[in-house]
Amino acid sequence: MLKYQQIADEIEQYIEERELQQGHKLPVLEEWIARFEASKSTLTKALELLERKGVIFQVRGSGIFVRRHKRKGYISLTSNQGFKKDLEDFKVSSKVLELDIRKPTGEAASNLNLTTEDDVYYVKRVRYIFEQTLCLEESYFSKSIVTYLNREIAEDSVFQYVKEGLGLKVGFSDQYMHVDKLNAEEAGYLGLKKNDPKFVMESIFYLTNGQPFDFSRVTYNYIQSQFFIQAGDQGY
Amino acid sequence: MLKYQQIADEIEQYIEERELQQGHKLPVLEEWIARFEASKSTLTKALELLERKGVIFQVRGSGIFVRRHKRKGYISLTSNQGFKKDLEDFKVSSKVLELDIRKPTGEAASNLNLTTEDDVYYVKRVRYIFEQTLCLEESYFSKSIVTYLNREIAEDSVFQYVKEGLGLKVGFSDQYMHVDKLNAEEAGYLGLKKNDPKFVMESIFYLTNGQPFDFSRVTYNYIQSQFFIQAGDQGY
DNA sequence: TTTAATAATTGTACCGGTATAATTTAATAA
DNA sequence: TTATTAAATTATACCGGTACAATTATTAAA
Numbered sequence: 001m002l003k004y005q006q007i008a009d010e011i012e013q014y015i016e017e018r019e020l021q022q023g024h025k026l027p028v029l030e031e032w033i034a035r036f037e038a039s040k041s042t043l044t045k046a047l048e049l050l051e052r053k054g055v056i057f058q059v060r061g062s063g064i065f066v067r068r069h070k071r072k073g074y075i076s077l078t079s080n081q082g083f084k085k086d087l088e089d090f091k092v093s094s095k096v097l098e099l100d101i102r103k104p105t106g107e108a109a110s111n112l113n114l115t116t117e118d119d120v121y122y123v124k125r126v127r128y129i130f131e132q133t134l135c136l137e138e139s140y141f142s143k144s145i146v147t148y149l150n151r152e153i154a155e156d157s158v159f160q161y162v163k164e165g166l167g168l169k170v171g172f173s174d175q176y177m178h179v180d181k182l183n184a185e186e187a188g189y190l191g192l193k194k195n196d197p198k199f200v201m202e203s204i205f206y207l208t209n210g211q212p213f214d215f216s217r218v219t220y221n222y223i224q225s226q227f228f229i230q231a232g233d234q235g236y
Numbered sequence: 237m238l239k240y241q242q243i244a245d246e247i248e249q250y251i252e253e254r255e256l257q258q259g260h261k262l263p264v265l266e267e268w269i270a271r272f273e274a275s276k277s278t279l280t281k282a283l284e285l286l287e288r289k290g291v292i293f294q295v296r297g298s299g300i301f302v303r304r305h306k307r308k309g310y311i312s313l314t315s316n317q318g319f320k321k322d323l324e325d326f327k328v329s330s331k332v333l334e335l336d337i338r339k340p341t342g343e344a345a346s347n348l349n350l351t352t353e354d355d356v357y358y359v360k361r362v363r364y365i366f367e368q369t370l371c372l373e374e375s376y377f378s379k380s381i382v383t384y385l386n387r388e389i390a391e392d393s394v395f396q397y398v399k400e401g402l403g404l405k406v407g408f409s410d411q412y413m414h415v416d417k418l419n420a421e422e423a424g425y426l427g428l429k430k431n432d433p434k435f436v437m438e439s440i441f442y443l444t445n446g447q448p449f450d451f452s453r454v455t456y457n458y459i460q461s462q463f464f465i466q467a468g469d470q471g472y
Numbered sequence: 473t474t475t476a477a478t479a480a481t482t483g484t485a486c487c488g489g490t491a492t493a494a495t496t497t498a499a500t501a502a
Numbered sequence: 503t504t505a506t507t508a509a510a511t512t513a514t515a516c517c518g519g520t521a522c523a524a525t526t527a528t529t530a531a532a
Contacts, residue, residue: 002515023446028482039517044484052288057408059445060483061525067446069410070347077313077413077465111306172293174305175465177313177436179415179458197433197458199415208469209295209495210259210303222415227246229313229411229465233444238485262514275487280514296513297495445525 007036007046022068055228059111060215096154098124108140111204111215119143123154133223136189139216170230171208190221243272243282248291258304310464313469319339332362344376347440347451355379359390370460372425375452407444413437426457433458
């Protein structure tokens with residue numbers, strides 16, 4: 001693990017352990033440098049990471065402060081690896097409805113830079129949280145990259161398998177969101193009524209080298225879907 | 237303007253001018269260093285900024301590549317200064333329904349770290365895009381920070397005024413989102429029907445020193461609301 | 473006491489260096 | 503030709519330095 005990541009983790013742990021609240025002032029930069037025996041730039045990088053993650057904010061001339069959001073149970077939109085991780089404190093389970101190798105739809109092919117003649121793994125599942133239906137998900141995995149998949153993997157976490165099992169490196173993602181009305185089939189899966197609201201997130205996931213390997217459309221139960229973003233000013 | 241920001245802007249312009257597409261390889265780091273006569277770390281920082289902004293992606297050992305998302309007209313959720321900027325190519329206008337000084341609701345007071353005895357500017361407006369209703373917005377500005385406001389400012393951009401007019405520095409924001417059904421009043425403003433879907437975004441905006449100064453609830457017309465996020469792996 | 477000027481604190485910009493990991497290209501061997 | 507190995511390329515980690523800007527604390531003046 002990288003040094004600055006390790007340091008960031010430890011600082012976050014420091015905050016957690018002490019249950020420090022919004023606005024609490026943390027030790028100054030120099031102190032962290034001494035504590036971790038690392039260079040200034042390494043500490044700066046670690047703190048920058050925590051700032052982007054929404055854990056702290058820094059004020060020039062003043063200090064480093066704890067940043068806390070008040071609402072719990074919201075799904076973070078800024079960490080991209082599915083929501084399995086964000087909600088790991090809660091019980092999220094999956095039921096696989098379909099899993100097969102097929103030709104992609106035109107839309108899926110386009111998003112994955114494939115032709116409709118290439119093979120993809122198609123996975124359709126329902127995900128539950130607290131025994132309630134959270135969302136309905138349809139995914140297309142480029143078979144030339146994700147060479148193998150089975151129900152057991154899909155019941156658990158496909159991303160974990162892609163990273164650890166296949167040794168692939170997930171880089172970035174494009175996520176498109178909109179709101180609409182449920183159709184009959186979706187309503188059935190989610191235990192809602194036709195024309196009830198739905199929140200739809202379409203995502204394209206890329207490897208670090210820029211190759212798209214997963215296109216998915218997730219339809220959320222509007223009652224369960226609460227999201228949040230902790231945005232920084234990121235210098236522009 | 238900071239050097240690394242300036243450089244980031246120029247690199248982005250370089251891509252725009254040439255209309256470079258997804259995956260196009262850009263000149264290597266060393267070339268940019270020579271071109272801008274800046275240090276390696278300054279270039280690295282500029283490129284990192286562009287990476288977070290979703291303009292490029294970098295591959296160690298390989299190069300720097302253009303990143304493009306295909307869909308246009310989506311509202312970006314990662315740049316936090318309202319959406320005035322994201323949609324500036326489109327015509328966004330505002331109609332102020334209410335503007336006065338009052339005592340905040342308990343909810344607003346809590347989010348702004350105020351009591352219900354403190355004063356706030358309350359602004360209610362409807363925003364239009366392409367002559368269609370985009371959203372209904374209610375904002376509470378802490379009067380001790382945002383000391384003055386009028387209809388003219390609210391018709392234009394409150395944030396621009398806060399930054400340029402009042403000289404305040406906007407730091408970060410917490411944004412909470414959920415989906416629900418419209419009530420009669422909201423439906424009226426948005427030109428939709430009761431129980432149609434709505435997308436609600438509640439935001440708290442902070443100054444760089446961590447003081448919250450604006451709490452707002454924006455109810456979007458679901459037909460106009462398409463959002464996107466370009467997420468990086470951000471090292472965790 | 474209040475206000476204004478000054479000094480100390482503290483994070484950030486920017487510099488440029490070495491070492492390293494991932495990838496691509498070139499050279500070599502089968 | 504194809505596969506393997508070695509070398510070159512390229513971005514990133516990490517170091518530590520100076521200068522500077524924003525804030526806070528201290529001192530001096532009113």
